[in-house]
Amino acid sequence: MKKLSFAEAVESCLMQKMAEDHSVFIMGEDVQMMRLNILARFGKNRVINTPISEAAFTGAAIAAAMSGLRPVVEVMLVDFIGVAADSFLNNASKLFDFSGGKWNAPVVYRCACGGGYGDGGQHEQSLWGWLAHIPGISVVVPSNPIDAGGLLYAAIEHDHPVFFLEHKLLAQNWLEYMGIGGRSTVQFDVPEDGAWGEVPKKWTPIPLGKLNVVREGKDITLISVGVGVHRCVEAASKLEEVSISAEILDLRSISPLDIENILQSVRKTGAVIIVDEDYKEFGLSGEIAAILAENQIEFKYGRVCTEKTIPFNRESEDETLPNVARIIHMVKKVVS
Amino acid sequence: MKKLSFAEAVESCLMQKMAEDHSVFIMGEDVQMMRLNILARFGKNRVINTPISEAAFTGAAIAAAMSGLRPVVEVMLVDFIGVAADSFLNNASKLFDFSGGKWNAPVVYRCACGGGYGDGGQHEQSLWGWLAHIPGISVVVPSNPIDAGGLLYAAIEHDHPVFFLEHKLLAQNWLEYMGIGGRSTVQFDVPEDGAWGEVPKKWTPIPLGKLNVVREGKDITLISVGVGVHRCVEAASKLEEVSISAEILDLRSISPLDIENILQSVRKTGAVIIVDEDYKEFGLSGEIAAILAENQIEFKYGRVCTEKTIPFNRESEDETLPNVARIIHMVKKVVS
Amino acid sequence: MKKKDKKIDIAFYSKMYQLMYRSRKFEEIVMQLWHEGTIFGEMHMSVGEEAIHASIIKNLEDGDAIAVDHRGTAPFFMRGIDPISLLLEFIGHKDGLCSGQGGHMHLFSREHNMTSSGIVGATGSTAMGFALSHKYKNNKNIAVALFGEGAINQGMLLESFNMTSALELPVLFVCKDNNWAITTQSDSVTGGVLLDRAQGFGIAGEKINGLDFQESFSRIGYAIKTIRKTGKPYFIHATCVHREGHFLGDQLIALHRTTGKILGDLVGSLTKSLFKLKGGLVGERGESLGHILKIMTSSKHQLKSSVDPLVIAKKMLKNQGADVLSVEKKADQEIDQILKQTLQIIQGGNQL
Amino acid sequence: MKKKDKKIDIAFYSKMYQLMYRSRKFEEIVMQLWHEGTIFGEMHMSVGEEAIHASIIKNLEDGDAIAVDHRGTAPFFMRGIDPISLLLEFIGHKDGLCSGQGGHMHLFSREHNMTSSGIVGATGSTAMGFALSHKYKNNKNIAVALFGEGAINQGMLLESFNMTSALELPVLFVCKDNNWAITTQSDSVTGGVLLDRAQGFGIAGEKINGLDFQESFSRIGYAIKTIRKTGKPYFIHATCVHREGHFLGDQLIALHRTTGKILGDLVGSLTKSLFKLKGGLVGERGESLGHILKIMTSSKHQLKSSVDPLVIAKKMLKNQGADVLSVEKKADQEIDQILKQTLQIIQGGNQL
Ligand SMILES: Cc1ncc(C[n+]2csc(CCOP(=O)(O)OP(=O)(O)O)c2C)c(N)n1
Numbered sequence A, B: 001m002k003k004l005s006f007a008e009a010v011e012s013c014l015m016q017k018m019a020e021d022h023s024v025f026i027m028g029e030d031v032q033m034m035r036l037n038i039l040a041r042f043g044k045n046r047v048i049n050t051p052i053s054e055a056a057f058t059g060a061a062i063a064a065a066m067s068g069l070r071p072v073v074e075v076m077l078v079d080f081i082g083v084a085a086d087s088f089l090n091n092a093s094k095l096f097d098f099s100g101g102k103w104n105a106p107v108v109y110r111c112a113c114g115g116g117y118g119d120g121g122q123h124e125q126s127l128w129g130w131l132a133h134i135p136g137i138s139v140v141v142p143s144n145p146i147d148a149g150g151l152l153y154a155a156i157e158h159d160h161p162v163f164f165l166e167h168k169l170l171a172q173n174w175l176e177y178m179g180i181g182g183r184s185t186v187q188f189d190v191p192e193d194g195a196w197g198e199v200p201k202k203w204t205p206i207p208l209g210k211l212n213v214v215r216e217g218k219d220i221t222l223i224s225v226g227v228g229v230h231r232c233v234e235a236a237s238k239l240e241e242v243s244i245s246a247e248i249l250d251l252r253s254i255s256p257l258d259i260e261n262i263l264q265s266v267r268k269t270g271a272v273i274i275v276d277e278d279y280k281e282f283g284l285s286g287e288i289a290a291i292l293a294e295n296q297i298e299f300k301y302g303r304v305c306t307e308k309t310i311p312f313n314r315e316s317e318d319e320t321l322p323n324v325a326r327i328i329h330m331v332k333k334v335v336s
Numbered sequence C, D: 001m002k003k004k005d006k007k008i009d010i011a012f013y014s015k016m017y018q019l020m021y022r023s024r025k026f027e028e029i030v031m032q033l034w035h036e037g038t039i040f041g042e043m044h045m046s047v048g049e050e051a052i053h054a055s056i057i058k059n060l061e062d063g064d065a066i067a068v069d070h071r072g073t074a075p076f077f078m079r080g081i082d083p084i085s086l087l088l089e090f091i092g093h094k095d096g097l098c099s100g101q102g103g104h105m106h107l108f109s110r111e112h113n114m115t116s117s118g119i120v121g122a123t124g125s126t127a128m129g130f131a132l133s134h135k136y137k138n139n140k141n142i143a144v145a146l147f148g149e150g151a152i153n154q155g156m157l158l159e160s161f162n163m164t165s166a167l168e169l170p171v172l173f174v175c176k177d178n179n180w181a182i183t184t185q186s187d188s189v190t191g192g193v194l195l196d197r198a199q200g201f202g203i204a205g206e207k208i209n210g211l212d213f214q215e216s217f218s219r220i221g222y223a224i225k226t227i228r229k230t231g232k233p234y235f236i237h238a239t240c241v242h243r244e245g246h247f248l249g250d251q252l253i254a255l256h257r258t259t260g261k262i263l264g265d266l267v268g269s270l271t272k273s274l275f276k277l278k279g280g281l282v283g284e285r286g287e288s289l290g291h292i293l294k295i296m297t298s299s300k301h302q303l304k305s306s307v308d309p310l311v312i313a314k315k316m317l318k319n320q321g322a323d324v325l326s327v328e329k330k331a332d333q334e335i336d337q338i339l340k341q342t343l344q345i346i347q348g349g350n351q352l
């Protein structure tokens, strides 16, 4: 084991995979400069710079994957997937079904996501629930270095399209890039345990669709992903002071969902709160309510989500994104 | 009152609105030929044919709306919005918030949606829940001629972006176009009461966000939109035979949702089934579960949705889309 | 030398004609099944495009990829995909090419590196992805993107023009130009000249008469050789017609084939709209009607036999003394057989 | 006549210089506030683009629209939007132009028909929508789309090239070409010649030196007059530089301004990667390093004072005997005042 940052973990896993498997390559805007170490080691043929043409290169990656390669395509921020949505809506997600199960596309779309550093509503979205609405694609959101590497490994090995989302408050390179810019005058609420952590010397896959019980508890289940998990941890330790014992589930993948373990936890606690940095309506928080309800579980329920366009103003932004105070408030409301 | 088809109702409302308000115009691929009557009456300047450039013209419509016009933009099938998703994800939906509430875009996106006529998985999606996930846009899905006209009227008068979705099994022009093609050798399960109906001589708006209680009942609430509503009606009359009394809510608009009246109905019946032709996960069915749960209602729950890419094979397609048998099956499962 | 060439040509072009003719006959079965209601949904034919497809297929090698748009029948049939599995796919049968899951707009053959898509413009990026893969693997294969002139205004296709050019990827872009996109005359919504447009992205190209199988074969052959040599994209702007209109049941085409009934209905309804109280100025209204009638009549052009690539090919071959009749006869029998076998399978109750 | 022209020119160009200089000074405040951490997130400057923006603004009329990309400061400032409200918006203050909700990438002024977007390529369709509206209302206004050379490969922008051309909509497309899109040299991912590309969509255009305010003013003036006359789009390909790099804190720029520290760190890490066991061939690896170093050094060009549009303008005016100093002094005072007032408002505790 060694201690790496989230960004380093992702990079080291990618490097390992690229060394192991020549069919793995990366493609995207600015990847040669942004992934300088990978470029230096693997050369331009495997680190392909693209024009700002997301629709074309995300689509191309699908065909490349169909022909036996394993592209890891960077779309920078998940917000930018809007110009390329057709490629996951009508192409990557449907190919396997359309072909009668005879052809598949093992493509990984890697995007930074999430807010909390003052970049405004077109650069801080999460959108994992939006992506996951479309059948045929997986959506992965790691919350710490070891998960990031292990899940990326599994994503690259997966035989179908996977979105791999890296929260900018965890991925130091992105935060430095988009938020800090070399300044010592700004500070962000970076979860230490998410941005840094022990990782194995050699990466092995963490299977998609397996949640992680971050903390055991008996009064309420807090379900989240990415940075939200760390907000839950902070909330949970404060709730302990008022004798509320919270269990925390880190979903790790939004699609597929680890239904079994969600049910098990909420059966135990009887109460659940979804902490979701993606938009509230028609998303993850609802899906979990539906799963619980259709499995005839009795549960108290609350959700702490992003309910509107993320405002630029830093205070409003912090209020809009799920935060510890809102989680605590909601827990108290729900368990009382 | 006079009897019109769904398609005629939409057209007559649009004509009335265009006659009343010179700022209303229509734009899209093939609109001159597809809306021949409107073209004949209002001329080419108000019925604008576009190239197959959805990203550009949906984006342009936003600016046109910002400058005081009221465009009704046709995107043919909602499936095609994939190539233009940025315009609703990052532009139309966010403008009002970004501008601090100082600027708005009254644009209507009109799309055909839905399946049941054998056109395959890239042409039969519903996607209303997908659209509604993004804060800042409304999504309207009429189930019959009178609602279609009244809701379109309201959509055009609305000061913010609205998606207006017309199900192809209801809109005869679309069904003729995409499914029948002049043949007498094919038949589809067209809901009579959805495709034809009495409409007022002069259109007035039906406010967005008000559901319609299509049928009162006491044992279970069936919630749906579009063609699904008619499937529910058929299921309900069969359920009556086994003494199950179903209440049916036609949401009419997915966003905003008429939360109050949903709560009221489920409070009464204690059981709810969402019949949703859009994809099951991370969508409408989940959102309603969440709303009920966060309002501390005790409810039994089931959902009948599209769970995967819509297959081309007609029988599989009918099994994949919500149908009467599946609704009845689910109702029995839930109320038992 | 010249003589010998000629001789080879006749034998070769007879084969090419055979391919085109077989494809046409095959599509006639498709039409029949569609009209009978055995095939559901939309059905876009390749009828009128045969010279282009045959020219591409005859110039390709194993491993080359083709990304096909919504007009997949001819390219898939000509490439040698089992025709019965194609028909079964159109019908939605479990033994179809894609197990009945895709239908005619979503045909895929992994073995042949062939894909299709019902989303206009999607073929550009798909072909680019195959080309990228060829280059990555350092082989000499190419990829073909098929699309109509309407698709050339779709952003993702334009993006792939640029990207294949800048990254030097071996893609043959084939624009099949019938100047119609459903009911829109594409030149009314398209700026500039298509060859210039390709050139503006740094892509060399040429315009060809896609109704003429000799010209098509030789120019597309040249294009493909050039791509294999340079590794760069090439643009072919090929004129064509769609003798069945946009899709089966196309009203514009029906208009010309039936005896005025549809037109009568239409004019009645239009006249009503024209005289509604509020609306455009009277002048504008008259202009609209003229505009509509002009659109309607101009689609008729596509039906003339003088623009049928098969008629053109046949004439040339006959002039050269080729035995076209026996070619046709053999093909008729083959296609007949395909239909029979297909019907047997369907009636065998094997449906999904 | 000639003499008189010259005279008018000096007075006029002094004003133009004043506008550019004020904008530069204003952006210097922005930099300061950003470095102090008062402004959060990214901050893309217009520094180096001033001649282009001033030329556009000076040629526009009331009612003309501008769709601005992520470099909004100069265009919004120069158009006459209250500078304090701009600063407050960058800070996220409730009295900002957009009540602190948008930030520097999402500036909107209904009064001035000005929008912006952080999505690359979005300005094409936005400008087109305004132009459509102008045409619909039958007025003589135009719309301007501002974007970088990187954006010119974005599908929706390309689509709007075509559509404005085909539908004859009065849009001025201004491509500000510094040949950098973040860390990518755009000519390495762009096919063909940009003017040809516009021409391929049927749009006339020209390439100008966007560092030279005289040339920019006169050519952009010509373009706008042409658009007003013809109602058709026009394309301006203007070279420029970004003296602050892609955004504040840009490491490529920092590289050149600091004394090797960053480069040292980087080379250390790179060298490690280079000698990892598995990976590219040794030749390829060396090539990669060379490639990286080339990229790094070539960005330096933007920092030379000889490519600063203000330096160029000032030199010309001085040669012509203009009193540049008093222009600058006045501007300095004004901008000073703006900063003071802004700080007062912030410290007034009025923050949202
Ligand atoms: C993105 C998208 N927009 C619209 C459509 C609907 N559509 C299907 S075919 C077609 C016309 C295509 O015209 P062209 O490219 O010339 O091909 P042709 O049909 O003439 O072969 C349109 C608009 C679609 N399938 N996808």
Ligand SMILES: Cc1ncc(C[n+]2csc(CCOP(=O)(O)OP(=O)(O)O)c2C)c(N)n1
Residues within 6 Å of the ligand: A029, A052, A054, A076, A080, A083, D070, D071, D118, D119, D120, D121, D147, D148, D149, D150, D151, D152, D178, D180, D181, D182, D186, D246
């Ligand atoms: C659709 C989209 N893709 C990527 C980005 C990230 N991005 C922001 S600016 C930029 C470079 C733009 O380059 P250019 O158009 O030349 O403008 P410049 O920054 O040089 O002014 C990129 C890639 C984005 N904002 N939107």
Ligand SMILES: [Mg+2]
Residues within 6 Å of the ligand: C148, C149, C150, C176, C177, C178, C179, C180, C181, C182
């Ligand atoms: Mg065409």
Ligand SMILES: [Mg+2]
Residues within 6 Å of the ligand: D148, D149, D150, D176, D177, D178, D179, D180, D181, D182
């Ligand atoms: Mg640039």
